[in-house]
Amino acid sequence: MKISFKLNGKRVIVDTDPMKRLLDVLREDFNLTGTKEGCGKGECGACSVIVDGKIVNSCLFPVCQAEGCEITTIEGLSDGEKLHPIQKAFIEAGAVQCGFCTPGMVLATKVLLDKKKNPTDEEIKEALSGNLCRCTGYVKIIEAVKKVRRKK
Amino acid sequence: MEKFIKISKLADLKKIKNPVKFLAGGTDIYPLLKDGFLENEFFCDISGIKELKETKIKKDVLEIGALVTFSDVIENPVFKKYANALYESALVMGSPQIRNRATLGGNIANASPSGDSIPPLFVLKAKIKTNLRTVDIDRFFMGPKKTILKKNELITRIIIPKEQKESYFMKVGPRKALAISKVSVAMAFKMQKGVLKDVRVALGAVGPTVLRAKKTEDFLEGKHLSDRIIKKAGEIVSSEAMPIDDFRSLAVYRRKVAGSILEKILEGRLKWVR
Numbered sequence: 001m002k003i004s005f006k007l008n009g010k011r012v013i014v015d016t017d018p019m020k021r022l023l024d025v026l027r028e029d030f031n032l033t034g035t036k037e038g039c040g041k042g043e044c045g046a047c048s049v050i051v052d053g054k055i056v057n058s059c060l061f062p063v064c065q066a067e068g069c070e071i072t073t074i075e076g077l078s079d080g081e082k083l084h085p086i087q088k089a090f091i092e093a094g095a096v097q098c099g100f101c102t103p104g105m106v107l108a109t110k111v112l113l114d115k116k117k118n119p120t121d122e123e124i125k126e127a128l129s130g131n132l133c134r135c136t137g138y139v140k141i142i143e144a145v146k147k148v149r150r151k152k
Numbered sequence: 153m154e155k156f157i158k159i160s161k162l163a164d165l166k167k168i169k170n171p172v173k174f175l176a177g178g179t180d181i182y183p184l185l186k187d188g189f190l191e192n193e194f195f196c197d198i199s200g201i202k203e204l205k206e207t208k209i210k211k212d213v214l215e216i217g218a219l220v221t222f223s224d225v226i227e228n229p230v231f232k233k234y235a236n237a238l239y240e241s242a243l244v245m246g247s248p249q250i251r252n253r254a255t256l257g258g259n260i261a262n263a264s265p266s267g268d269s270i271p272p273l274f275v276l277k278a279k280i281k282t283n284l285r286t287v288d289i290d291r292f293f294m295g296p297k298k299t300i301l302k303k304n305e306l307i308t309r310i311i312i313p314k315e316q317k318e319s320y321f322m323k324v325g326p327r328k329a330l331a332i333s334k335v336s337v338a339m340a341f342k343m344q345k346g347v348l349k350d351v352r353v354a355l356g357a358v359g360p361t362v363l364r365a366k367k368t369e370d371f372l373e374g375k376h377l378s379d380r381i382i383k384k385a386g387e388i389v390s391s392e393a394m395p396i397d398d399f400r401s402l403a404v405y406r407r408k409v410a411g412s413i414l415e416k417i418l419e420g421r422l423k424w425v426r
């Protein structure tokens with residue numbers, strides 16, 4: 001089945017199994033390996049991408065439903081070599097250890113900050129509740145989100 | 153040949169010739185695929201049927217499309233207004249990622265005893281409309297993962313009467329544990345001068361399906377809300393819950409939790425009366 005969508009600002013077409021996971025299409029057909037597979041069952045958020053402004057798990061997303069959508073992966077966030085302010089804040093706050101959860105965390109943060117300029121701690125925790133991190137204990141991640149908030 | 157079709161209109165259902173597995177948000181289907189189940193299914197993607205994404209406010213009822221997501225339930229203010237228990241269940245369901253994709257139709261069809269929309273729909277007297285018929289929610293579930301749906305029968309809408317009543321939902325359990333280990337209670341009633349009328353109580357994850365707590369409903373009907381009545385109602389709920397597992401201590405725990413959730417809901421309401 002031919003499926004066309006906008007990926008990180010560019011129009012693309014793939015011809016593939018309609019039930020293939022968006023996660024596999026991103027990694028295998030487009031070589032966008034910033035999107036990670038953790039659990040493959042919707043529980044860890046490592047595979048999070050933004051579809052039409054909403055955060056979703058790409059491991060549960062049939063590629064056929066991407067038809068006509070706008071999709072942003074972590075690769076679509078930086079401007080060439082220039083990091084996105086959220087990425088900078090994560091590095092500065094020491095919110096990245098092994099980095100496996102980071103792409104998903106950063107994208108979930110982007111969706112939050114696009115909607116709310118000044119989220120409370122509670123709102124930050126809620127927005128990131130679908131993203132697990134085994135390394136940092138979350139404190140530094142929340143600090144990072146607040147850092148972006150202060151800079152804006 | 154690919155074992156897949158996509159339909160974009162309800163009328164296209166008639167064109168389907170073989171038995172299919174409907175695909176909505178995929179949040180129940182993909183974890184199963186990952187574990188090697190459903191491999192031989194012929195999938196029918198219904199996510200493009202626009203008319204099933206709408207929620208309409210009619211004169212007497214709320215008509216909710218089966219493709220409405222839990223995020224839609226949080227964002228569209230009509231749910232808080234006419235179906236507060238459903239709204240409260242959406243707030244605590246899954247994660248933001250799951251809520252953005254999970255549909256009400258999928259939650260109902262999946263028929264898990266811990267499906268979070270189900271206890272609210274029981275107490276809100278919902279009707280489930282399919283392409284073939286309209287059924288009271290009380291008659292929709294047959295057992296864990298079993299419903300009255302026939303092969304290729306599609307849930308199209310959920311109909312909720314717009315009565316003036318209050319409804320609540322609460323879910324309690326170990327944090328980060330599997331959804332199924334959390335007990336939930338939904339409750340609806342009318343409050344007239346401190347007296348409860350038209351009481352409905354439903355329990356999630358304490359039996360093979362979501363259960364109505366009929367003895368508790370009968371006990372509370374017509375009662376003046378007080379600390380003593382609340383305590384007694386909590387005890388009755390605990391005796392009505394039929395926990396899924398035979399594992400003794402867990403079963404006792406779940407019953408107790410169901411009782412204390414009901415008490416919490418009513419205590420919250422009592423404070424507001426005073």
Ligand SMILES: Cc1cc2nc3c(=O)[nH]c(=O)nc-3n(C[C@H](O)[C@H](O)[C@H](O)COP(=O)(O)OP(=O)(O)OC[C@H]3O[C@@H](n4cnc5c(N)ncnc54)[C@H](O)[C@@H]3O)c2cc1C
Nearest residue numbers: 042176177178179180181246255257258259261267268307
């Ligand atoms: C990490 C995670 C956390 C979760 N947490 C919760 C939770 O807290 N509470 C909760 O209740 N659930 C939870 N779920 C379960 C799931 O998200 C819900 O049951 C969801 O509502 C299913 O909807 P869907 O659109 O994704 O269904 P799908 O996966 O597309 O379909 C589910 C089933 O319903 C059938 N179906 C779908 N739509 C229709 C229709 N209109 N008519 C007839 N049949 C239909 C499908 O054929 C399939 O059998 C969780 C799932 C995951 C992966």
Ligand code: FES
Nearest residue numbers: 038039040045059
């Ligand atoms: S890989 Fe998708 S949620 Fe874990």
Ligand code: FES
Nearest residue numbers: 098101133134135
């Ligand atoms: S930094 Fe390792 S999982 Fe989050």
